[in-house]
Amino acid sequence: MSTQRTAVVTGATSEKGIGRATAERYAEDGWAVVILDLDGETSAKVAAEIGGTYNVPAFGHAIDVSDEASVLAAHAATRAEIDSGALPPVGALANIAGITSPVPFLETTLELWNKVFAVNATGTYLVTKAFLPDMIAEGWGRIVTMSSVSAQRGGGVFGKVPYSSAKAAVLGFTKALARELEDTGVTINAVTPGAVDTNIRVGSTDDQEKAIAQGIPLGRTATTREIASVITFLSSEDAAYLTGTTIDINGGSHMH
């Protein structure tokens, strides 16, 4: 299915990450893809691999989602590719870039708190604000934000206070912006994955990972593709009646 649209994915170069799996899933569905991550060369390399594998236009640029100038530069680079005809218009934005804070509350610092908010919450704000006007101009768009089960119940190795708080901010952002976008043709929805087997979890021990899996009703962590598939569904025509929604992808771990 070719959509003749571009999907922009932040945080999409991590080898085993959700962002990369999401970019691949978009490409599999025929979307052109823009990969935005901290390292520009790696972003371009991953884009070339995905573009080659799925035979879709794909470009990659550097972005630090927490830095407004960097976000605007990445948007301008993407815009130039669209204006030159190398890419179709932006139809979807998946805000996947994120960092954790596996630090107990009293050991946190204001610096850590600010950093975690800057990437997870402010990053979502800045990137969405940069790309939204393009989607409004097209009269069609799908924005997906990345929250976490941590926003709903905290706890665990990664669900510490700064991370859970920043991911909860993403949920408020998503609901409030959905209300403002009512008549634009642009939807915005959040996903709240439980534990997913990616590099973000490198700080945890085998015993901790085993305990996490045992605590999940389906008895295992999610694959990145299982998260990516929900994100690409939320980006499809079929998801037109979903906005301001949160989709839990947690193997049955509903505790809120």
Ligand SMILES: NC(=O)c1ccc[n+]([C@@H]2O[C@H](COP(=O)([O-])OP(=O)(O)OC[C@H]3O[C@@H](n4cnc5c(N)ncnc54)[C@H](O)[C@@H]3O)[C@@H](O)[C@H]2O)c1
């Ligand atoms: N893995 C899990 O269990 C899990 C669960 C729920 C939510 N999440 C969320 O999913 C998202 C992806 O996580 P992942 O598990 O794939 O982690 P990951 O560490 O593999 O990938 C994170 C990506 O974000 C990029 N990134 C980090 N800071 C950035 C910045 N300032 N600007 C641009 N890019 C930046 C990294 O380079 C990396 O490619 C994150 O937002 C994370 O909080 C993960």
